[in-house]
Amino acid sequence: MCNLSRAFLVVTMSSSIWQIDHKKMDYRQIPAIFVADAPGLDFLNSIATPVDEEVDWIGDGEGLLSWLEQAGMVPPAALAALRAQSTPAELDAVAQQARALREWFRGFVRTRKGRPLAAVDVGELAPLNELLARDDRYEEIVADVTAGVSRFELRAQRRWKSAESLLLPIAEALARLVCDEDFTQVKACEGPRCTLLFADHTRGHARRWCSMAICGNRAKVAAHRKRLKEQEAH
Numbered sequence: 001m002c003n004l005s006r007a008f009l010v011v012t013m014s015s016s017i018w019q020i021d022h023k024k025m026d027y028r029q030i031p032a033i034f035v036a037d038a039p040g041l042d043f044l045n046s047i048a049t050p051v052d053e054e055v056d057w058i059g060d061g062e063g064l065l066s067w068l069e070q071a072g073m074v075p076p077a078a079l080a081a082l083r084a085q086s087t088p089a090e091l092d093a094v095a096q097q098a099r100a101l102r103e104w105f106r107g108f109v110r111t112r113k114g115r116p117l118a119a120v121d122v123g124e125l126a127p128l129n130e131l132l133a134r135d136d137r138y139e140e141i142v143a144d145v146t147a148g149v150s151r152f153e154l155r156a157q158r159r160w161k162s163a164e165s166l167l168l169p170i171a172e173a174l175a176r177l178v179c180d181e182d183f184t185q186v187k188a189c190e191g192p193r194c195t196l197l198f199a200d201h202t203r204g205h206a207r208r209w210c211s212m213a214i215c216g217n218r219a220k221v222a223a224h225r226k227r228l229k230e231q232e233a234h
């Protein structure tokens with residue numbers, strides 16, 4: 001059994017226990033969070049606690065389709081075709097695989113963020129390489145006409161054969177993260193209860209928060225309260 005299948009089992013078991021104890025907030029009430037500046041990390045952030053309750057945007061098949069649409073990872077026509085040709089149970093099963101992939105990859109990122117990746121780390125990525133090997137990509141020549149000038153362009157396409165092919169753009173995003181990002185600048189938000197990850201692309205590498213709107217303001221308010229208390233104490 002590969003690492004991913006093992007991770008898959010663990011996640012399946014733990015999430016079923018979780019569902020008995022808690023009722024998760026509905027992902028449909030709130031748009032997904034895209035603040036990571038790297039699609040692979042946005043995928044890890046598809047479960048988060050934006051206010052008080054945890055939201056899992058890929059908690060079921062419909063959620064996965066909606067998240068992929070919001071992420072712009074799958075063309076709307078392909079999403080519509082897969083929704084029409086798959087049963088809800090098939091889509092739920094793929095969402096479960098996506099969650100297993102997410103939690104396995106989260107472990108890889110959390111233990112390695114803040115330092116450059118080393119050649120030895122590639123060994124841990126075998127499950128991701130297995131997934132990439134299933135990809136069915138091809139290129140197509142398309143004509144692009146801008147301001148009356150036509151230009152031919154070679155554009156990457158993907159065959160969307162089954163619901164499982166929804167995992168492939170995700171695998172591509174994760175692979176791009178490890179190949180294109182400097183892991184030294186992969187950071188976790190400093191918000192005390194925040195789980196969001198991001199790639200710090202700021203010039204001085206001084207980014208500390210997932211977003212000012214979520215955790216930056218919370219930290220500002222907390223610091224302000226602390227100062228007021230200190231002033232009162234004097």
Ligand SMILES: [Zn+2]
Nearest residue numbers: 189194210215
């Ligand atoms: Zn945060």
